[in-house]
Amino acid sequence: MSMMDEVLENQIIGRIAKAFQPPPHRLNRIHEADAEIIDLGGGSDKYLAITTDALVEEVSSGLYDDPYLIGWMLATVNFSDLAAVGADPLGLLITVTYSPRQDEAYIGRLAEGISDACRELKTFVLGGDTNEGRELQLSGCAVGLVPKDRTVSRMGAKTGDKIYLTGPAGIGNVFAFLRLTRPGPQLPGLVYRPMARVAEGKLIRRFAGCSMDTSDGVIHTVDTLMRLNHCRFVLNDSWEKTVHPVALEVCRSQNLPPWLTLAGVHGEFELCFTLDPQREKEFLEEAAAAGWAPLLIGEVADGEGVFFRMAERLVPLDSGYIRNLSAKAGSTQEDYIRQLLGYAQKVGV
Amino acid sequence: MSMMDEVLENQIIGRIAKAFQPPPHRLNRIHEADAEIIDLGGGSDKYLAITTDALVEEVSSGLYDDPYLIGWMLATVNFSDLAAVGADPLGLLITVTYSPRQDEAYIGRLAEGISDACRELKTFVLGGDTNEGRELQLSGCAVGLVPKDRTVSRMGAKTGDKIYLTGPAGIGNVFAFLRLTRPGPQLPGLVYRPMARVAEGKLIRRFAGCSMDTSDGVIHTVDTLMRLNHCRFVLNDSWEKTVHPVALEVCRSQNLPPWLTLAGVHGEFELCFTLDPQREKEFLEEAAAAGWAPLLIGEVADGEGVFFRMAERLVPLDSGYIRNLSAKAGSTQEDYIRQLLGYAQKVGV
Numbered sequence: 102m103s104m105m106d107e108v109l110e111n112q113i114i115g116r117i118a119k120a121f122q123p124p125p126h127r128l129n130r131i132h133e134a135d136a137e138i139i140d141l142g143g144g145s146d147k148y149l150a151i152t153t154d155a156l157v158e159e160v161s162s163g164l165y166d167d168p169y170l171i172g173w174m175l176a177t178v179n180f181s182d183l184a185a186v187g188a189d190p191l192g193l194l195i196t197v198t199y200s201p202r203q204d205e206a207y208i209g210r211l212a213e214g215i216s217d218a219c220r221e222l223k224t225f226v227l228g229g230d231t232n233e234g235r236e237l238q239l240s241g242c243a244v245g246l247v248p249k250d251r252t253v254s255r256m257g258a259k260t261g262d263k264i265y266l267t268g269p270a271g272i273g274n275v276f277a278f279l280r281l282t283r284p285g286p287q288l289p290g291l292v293y294r295p296m297a298r299v300a301e302g303k304l305i306r307r308f309a310g311c312s313m314d315t316s317d318g319v320i321h322t323v324d325t326l327m328r329l330n331h332c333r334f335v336l337n338d339s340w341e342k343t344v345h346p347v348a349l350e351v352c353r354s355q356n357l358p359p360w361l362t363l364a365g366v367h368g369e370f371e372l373c374f375t376l377d378p379q380r381e382k383e384f385l386e387e388a389a390a391a392g393w394a395p396l397l398i399g400e401v402a403d404g405e406g407v408f409f410r411m412a413e414r415l416v417p418l419d420s421g422y423i424r425n426l427s428a429k430a431g432s433t434q435e436d437y438i439r440q441l442l443g444y445a446q447k448v449g450v
Numbered sequence: 451m452s453m454m455d456e457v458l459e460n461q462i463i464g465r466i467a468k469a470f471q472p473p474p475h476r477l478n479r480i481h482e483a484d485a486e487i488i489d490l491g492g493g494s495d496k497y498l499a500i501t502t503d504a505l506v507e508e509v510s511s512g513l514y515d516d517p518y519l520i521g522w523m524l525a526t527v528n529f530s531d532l533a534a535v536g537a538d539p540l541g542l543l544i545t546v547t548y549s550p551r552q553d554e555a556y557i558g559r560l561a562e563g564i565s566d567a568c569r570e571l572k573t574f575v576l577g578g579d580t581n582e583g584r585e586l587q588l589s590g591c592a593v594g595l596v597p598k599d600r601t602v603s604r605m606g607a608k609t610g611d612k613i614y615l616t617g618p619a620g621i622g623n624v625f626a627f628l629r630l631t632r633p634g635p636q637l638p639g640l641v642y643r644p645m646a647r648v649a650e651g652k653l654i655r656r657f658a659g660c661s662m663d664t665s666d667g668v669i670h671t672v673d674t675l676m677r678l679n680h681c682r683f684v685l686n687d688s689w690e691k692t693v694h695p696v697a698l699e700v701c702r703s704q705n706l707p708p709w710l711t712l713a714g715v716h717g718e719f720e721l722c723f724t725l726d727p728q729r730e731k732e733f734l735e736e737a738a739a740a741g742w743a744p745l746l747i748g749e750v751a752d753g754e755g756v757f758f759r760m761a762e763r764l765v766p767l768d769s770g771y772i773r774n775l776s777a778k779a780g781s782t783q784e785d786y787i788r789q790l791l792g793y794a795q796k797v798g799v
């Protein structure tokens with residue numbers, strides 16, 4: 102079993118994918134990039150980047166119940182995968198299956214959410230397919246272009262690289278935790294409306310070793326990059342910097358360890374990327390000139406596994422165990438949160 | 451209300467689409483092509499063709515219950531839309547949401563069906579997304595390239611053009627009729643496994659005025675082309691030629707008028723296209739050299755509407771009424787078939 106196959110969801114993907122011939126014009130192998138990178142042939146100086154993502158659990162669990170948010174997220178999850186490979190979006194295709202429970206106003210708000218997310222990213226809905234069915238079903242496909250000499254994928258981390266995020270994380274899990282465990286007002290002082298980091302991705306593609314979005318949470322992302330690149334990923338324990346202020350506040354009030362907001366499976370849409378230290382200064386200058394401050398969260402080392410760097414020691418994290426908690430069939434949200442908390446107590450972080 | 455909006459399903463698409471800004475780099479407007487035709491910018495001599503299609507009603511109604519067929523059809527419906535715009539496929543992306551009812555063997559057969567359809571078309575699965583959900587949900591996105599000087603869309607029919615099909619039609623509706631109305635063996639002597647007409651599309655794109663697939667049945671296709679091009683579409687009543695021999699045989703044994711196999715909404719995946727008579731000879735020679743015999747089914751005339759040319763008269767067909775029968779909420783398969791039969795008796799064809 103490969104290191105990637107120790108993760109349950111990868112086993113399922115692998116079982117389906119084994120029926121398919123690897124496309125000779127696809128540059129990445131399975132799991133190796135957030136979006137597929139396709140050689141267009143001819144004399145094109147660009148690759149096509151293309152990805153598909155459905156909203157399923159988030160809608161069926163009630164985590165997303167506002168149609169505007171659902172539409173917004175359908176665009177965001179797909180464009181975030183394009184952002185991770187540094188692509189300039191050409192646009193989005195959508196399939197919407199609605200049931201008699203979704204009236205015209207609902208569908209209108211859903212379309213507005215999709216439209217507004219596209220507008221913020223200066224891109225477009227290219228087309229789609231609508232169907233009538235038994236329940237609401239949504240999937241998207243985002244497509245873009247990336248210069249051939251500036252592609253970035255999940256592959257390319259190496260010992261000594263710095264690990265960065267486009268911005269503080271943890272909001273996605275805190276949003277899910279509050280939505281699923283208690284009624285009433287949710288994120289204090291914050292509307293949950295994450296943005297795909299498309300503009301940042303275009304800078305990252307010129308500098309980064311590897312890049313992946315945090316849509317399944319930072320720990321999941323780092324675990325995947327670790328397995329694919331056969332390196333050790335060491336994260337600093339400076340949670341007050343890595344974790345979003347609103348998420349930190351919720352952790353304080355709920356008495357939760359802040360790093361758990363990076364461990365849950367409902368991530369946000371930051372990009373996690375590695376940087377050769379020799380290129381760090383130039384990258385940070387260009388990022389500052391573009392008005393954003395990338396967040397240093399750790400470094401890549403020899404070995405394998407995910408570790409936290411505490412004041413005086415390295416704490417190994419069983420990131421495979423953490424990931425598989427979310428993929429276990431039949432477990433409830435409450436089970437999941439309890440098991441995460443149990444693991445946090447066990448490692449004492 | 452535009453002529454396109456007299457069709458109920460187009461009203462729903464229009465309501466969703468009105469929230470979206472038309473993409474400046476999309477060459478077609480809504481409804482004007484089976485796949486979206488996208489300008490890639492730069493110096494590319496090709497357009498991107500991209501389309502998305504979900505399998506919903508066909509699966510939930512039980513019409514497709516064999517996982518291999520479901521997989522095959524997921525690829526076929528998407529590549530057929532690419533074929534209609536004459537694109538060379540780059541590949542397919544899939545989203546598969548499976549429920550606990552689909553075991554590993556089921557998912558394996560589904561993947562085989564997708565894989566075999568791709569292999570027959572010399573193309574590939576590029577990537578996908580898998581999710582666990584309450585019921586099986588499938589959507590696809592096919593992407594390809596088309597030379598800029600050889601695009602074809604649903605627009606471009608003109609008076610005097612000949613109307614052609616890539617091959618005899620009616621199999622899709624006969625398959626659905628038998629599957630949904632009686633148990634036991636289905637199509638006599640025929641496995642239902644339609645192929646997207648990708649190779650034929652590449653010849654058609656060099657000659658045709660307009661092109662569209664018959665995935666919703668020939669009458670639906672002709673009705674759409676009629677509305678978009680503001681012409682009259684006159685179909686010959688030579689059903690023994692236009693309707694597939696197996697479909698003809700079923701019509702004889704069931705005492706059904708053969709043209710009803712063109713009227714139902716479960717079409718096949720032939721292409722319907724128009725041809726300037728001046729280019730007909732050259733086109734037919736090239737088609738013959740490639741080993742296929744396009745089927746002349748009628749001609750485009752001044753005016754509007756869809757007509758049958760009988761021995762001594764033109765019979766107007768209320769193709770809008772026929773289309774809307776299938777889109778009426780709450781109607782059953784039995785209602786639908788009875789209403790189609792009722793209409794056939796009324797017009798006496």
